[in-house]
Amino acid sequence: MLVRIFTYLIGGDRSPEIQNMACTNKGFYARITSHEDIKNKVFEYIKILARPMVLYQHDHPIHWTPVYVGGKSSRYDSQMEGQLMTSVTAPILDRRNHTTKTANLLGIVGTDVSVEEIQKLVPPYKLGVNGYSFIVDNNGRVLYHPDLRPLPGNANYEETLKPRYMSVDLSEVELAEYDGPAHPFNNSLLLDLRHDMIDQKEGETVFAVKIHYDNMKRVIIRKHNYFYKSIERTPFSLGLALPEGYGMYELLAEQEIKHSIINxxxxxxxxxxxxxxxxxxxxxxxxxxxxxxxPEERVLHFLTRTGRPGWKWMSLRPKSRSSQHKQASKPDKDSYYCDKTLVQSLVLDALVTDGFDKRGGNGMRKEDNQNPIAILMALLHSYSRKNR
Structure with missing residues (x-):
């Protein structure tokens, strides 16, 4: 592996030995004689390292930070504090077609990304009530996980959580069943899973883990099937955890909105x-x-739009078509995402349960007997009313 050496001589006379050490190892030598020289000459190493990317037109390297606490969110406490964030940055290099190419670093571009927005890309309803997704980086640290959560009620928790939530490892939130050194099987499989996700491999495994309920008052042991794959052009890997037996069946229950007789x-x-x-x-x-x-107001807004001419289901996340030098155009700002399966399942639920509160007795009318879903929902509704 190539190692570059950058040497700096502070004050004193010139040193051919130190300069030769840097030049021989494809580095950089600088002599610092004043405070003004420190910033200018120390950062010369950036131009040296950027030179191959400029000369050979390589893609700009993208850097993602570990998760940290910042921004505003109403998800965790009433003070709108403590949103989990990650940041992404990339250098802006001078790629203009000069007669003699120079490796100029023009600046850095970056943005903060809410972890909540990343979680939206994996719809939880498709994983089942006990399934979940998680993401780890190339050091095994968790970006998000069901057991990675702030502690509400701590007045200073924004400061106390920031260092803690930058270093939570996958092995700290996935608790493999471990009966001691004599039975290390599950723990070894967990470490193998962690190692594969760090190396950004694709695969699957199964082992038993401890799951807590009722605010950690009860614990059970359950086998999980794990599926994992790297996320392209990021240091992250996505993992899916499904309890054993999940994924064999799927219940499809939707009401096609276009074919609905009434609004x-x-x-x-x-x-x-x-x-x-x-x-x-x-x-x-x-x-x-x-x-x-x-959220209900937003859903109702889109349900109204579905009845208008030209409506299209946009079940894929939209990508901005605007360039980085122009403000987003109106079509970009008004682009939307709408999960057709989830919305039409919601409409079916509303159709089947419509008018339950207005009906007497067990909540069923004679004409409802033809619909088995209506019978089931009516019985559940009647049972819940009796046990209030």
């Missing part, structure tokens, strides 16, 4: 309905100026 918004009148707070049914691009006070 589907009729099923969502009043304020006696709620949607899952962590599921993304529909949303506009981050650059949109549209704002909604509740």
């Amino acid at each position: 589907v918004t009729e099923y969502f009148k009043g304020n006696k309905w709620k949607i899952h707070p962590d599921w993304v049914y529909c949303e506009y691009n981050a650059g949109s100026e549209k704002w909604f006070s509740t």
Whole structure:
């Protein structure tokens, strides 16, 4: 492996030996004689390291930080503090077609990314009630995981969590069943999983882990199937954990909105309905100026749009078409994402349960007996009312 040596002589006379050491090892030599020289000459190494990327037109290297606490979020406490974030940066190199190419570093571009936005890319409803996803970086540190969460109620938790949440390892949140040195099987498989994800390999494995319930008051042991794969052009790997036996069957229950006889918004009148707070049914691009006070208001807005001419389901996340030198155009700002399967399943739930509170007795009418889903939902509704 090539090692470059950069040498700096502070004050004193010239030193041919130190200069020769740097030049022989493809480094850089500088003599610092004043405070003004420190910044200018020390950072010369950046130009040296950037030179191959400029001369050979390589892609700009992209750097992602570990997770840290910052920004604003209402997810964790009432003070809107403690959103988990990661940052991505890349150098801007001078690639102009000069007669003599120079490796000039023009600057650094970067942005902060909310971990909540990254989690949206893996719809939790597709993983089942006990399945979950997680991401680790190339050091085995967790970007997000169900057991990676701040501690609400701590007045200074933004300061106390920042160093802690930059160094949580996968082996600290995935608790493999371990019965001591005589039975290290599960723990070894966990470490193998961690090692493969660090190396950004693709694969799958299965082993038993400890799962907690009721705010860690109860613990059970359950076998999980793990599937993992690297995320292209990032130091991260995505993992999926599914309890053993999951994935064999899928329940498909949707109401095609286009074929609905009446306007589907009729099923969502009043304020006696709620949607899952962590599921993304529909949303506009981050650059949109549209704002909604509740998730229910946003869903109702998109349900209204589905009845208009020209409606299209955008089940893939939109990519901005604007260049980095221009402000996003109006179509980019108004682009949206809408999960067709999830929204139409919600409409079916609303259709089947429509009017339950208005019906007497066991909540069923004679004509409902033809619909087995309606019978099941009515019985569940009747049972819940009796046990209130």
